[in-house]
């Protein structure tokens with residue numbers, strides 16, 4: 470394939486060298502004259518293990534060159550990668566001026582070009598940037614239409630400086646964001662040289678994935694550092710602790726607990742997190758991230774209440790009361806707190822949870838429920854059918870098999886609010902189905 474790469478920084482130069490090494494003809498476009506001169510001589514201004522050798526090799530083989538002329542690069546390629554920087558402005562907003570400028574140049578170059586062209590955005594940009602900035606800019610500069618005369622595809626980069634070449638060839642996945650199915654086909658073919666599963670999704674989801682990954686990485690580092698501080702204050706080797714924490718690939722290093730939905734609750738997480746941050750404070754150890762978790766969780770319960778309120782009906786069926794499927798533990802269940810708040814706001818509730826049998830509740834579990842929902846007897850329903858009859862809004866709070874019967878039981882005036890994606894793939898008219906975060 471004939472490829473052009475705009476911006477020969479870390480991402481652009483590694484992408485250029487690796488695709489050229491796989492036999493493609495690559496032309497890099499760089500505005501910085503000093504950098505450009507080096508690339509034209511088959512050298513690189515960047516230190517990245519293996520990059521100098523790879524660039525010298527592909528340049529020597531005639532498969533890589535560089536230019537400052539965007540029009541020449543567009544004429545000589547069928548697919549272009551945008552790899553320019555997206556630094557932070559004052560106040561944290563992303564500076565998209567390089568992306569705007571390069572989109573303008575690509576658009577102007579496309580104006581005089583026959584045939585279709587694919588533009589691949591590899592720079593990291595917030596959701597909506599490609600559709601709100603890149604596409605309109607190219608369209609107005611070229612006088613052409615995206616989807617007709619040219620295509621734009623998102624392809625976030627997951628390489629790390631220091632191991633960029635290895636990361637290029639062995640990424641966790643290749644993400645291809647496309648506006649219409651099939652548009653990313655040329656890119657998918659190009660990536661057959663890379664040993665990784667391909668993920669085809671919308672452009673906005675592709676943009677969001679990169680931010681979710683980087684936020685998660687930052688969170689992991691900060692978590693480890695805060696646990697490090699906590700352990701140090703207790704004379705414990707935190708490396709030993711974290712090593713064992715990471716050996717649990719069932720609950721810790723896994724998909725578990727990573728699906729957006731319900732707030733956490735129950736008899737352990739809230740209590741133990743409180744104890745941990747309480748002890749840290751006693752020891753003058755600051756753990757701002759761990760301390761912020763409880764507040765975020767409380768906000769999450771409030772967001773759920775707001776979401777139910779927005780549907781606009783006062784008769785609400787709550788499906789699930791204990792904090793997860795398979796337990797009748799109600800202590801600090803976010804669902805009990807949610808039900809308490811809704812009752813306080815004057816909602817009429819019907820509650821069903823087949824895991825909870827009032828006569829079997831004892832001790833702290835019983836006390837918590839009596840304190841929060843003193844009239845629970847009159848709120849509980851004996852069957853799913855009864856909840857449906859008593860409610861206009863049905864809030865699915867747990868992924869219990871019983872609730873999969875709902876689509877069969879509801880009438881057109883019912884609304885389903887799904888907090889846990891239990892009915893995400895069920896056949897329910899869109900106007901009646903409200904998924905919390907999907």
Ligand SMILES: NC(=O)c1ccc[n+]([C@@H]2O[C@H](COP(=O)([O-])OP(=O)(O)OC[C@H]3O[C@@H](n4cnc5c(N)ncnc54)[C@H](O)[C@@H]3O)[C@@H](O)[C@H]2O)c1
Pocket residue numbers: 475476477478479480481498499500501504552553554555567570571574591592593594626627628629630
């Ligand atoms: N560096 C990383 O490890 C990494 C990893 C993944 C994603 N990213 C993202 O990839 C993007 C690029 O990052 P980078 O570190 O390679 O940036 P960088 O600043 O090292 O390189 C950008 C290059 O683009 C050039 N440039 C600017 N405007 C241009 C134009 N109009 N035409 C041609 N060239 C132009 C600059 O001179 C520079 O050489 C960013 O959005 C970044 O967030 C970076």
